[in-house]
Amino acid sequence: DAGITQSPRYKITETGRQVTLMCHQTWSHSYMFWYRQDLGHGLRLIYYSAAADITDKGEVPDGYVVSRSKTENFPLTLESATRSQTSVYFCASSEKPYYEQYFGPGTRLTVT
């Protein structure tokens, strides 16, 4: 029972580079989410998806792009990484809207 996995777990990249964070869930949950966790800000929603091919912006979407061609995958791309995007990124999924969400282990991203 793998649940929800994220890769890579740690990533160091340079300013201006494109980087993609992967998220995969095995429950066939319809809803998936990307959050970032920063000291002083708690968890903030970047993007979410209600189903394959349906995505929408959250609280802090600027500089990020998502896609969802398959129900189980929800990759997050930083098109041109900036130092302000240094953070811990969590993917989550939920069976139904407004139900509890299940989180992946996170990706710690450092932009130098």
Next chain:
Amino acid sequence: GDSVTQMEGPVTLSEEAFLTINCTYTATGYPSLFWYVQYPGEGLQLLLKATKADDKGSNKGFEATYRKETTSFHLEKGSVQVSDSAVYFCALSDGSGAGSYQLTFGKGTKLSVIP
């Protein structure tokens, strides 16, 4: 908009002490309420939940009761262990139909339990 307020940490307790972490919320609809726990270097794990007023969520010795009249969902445990050391997040999901289905989180309370 929706918001969750948790007591400021960090909280340091001796093993077997009683734990209370306060959580109050503001929501437009009839939210579901959750407590999540985050151990160092890990993701958030659902600890317990309550979906309507007067519901009590419980798990691993932790309890929280959904109090609509005081808009609160305080986390309690009768006897903490060193292994309970973690960051605890209170969260709500407002099912009013508007918004992104997201969870609204409190800032987190770091608990350290010393032997």
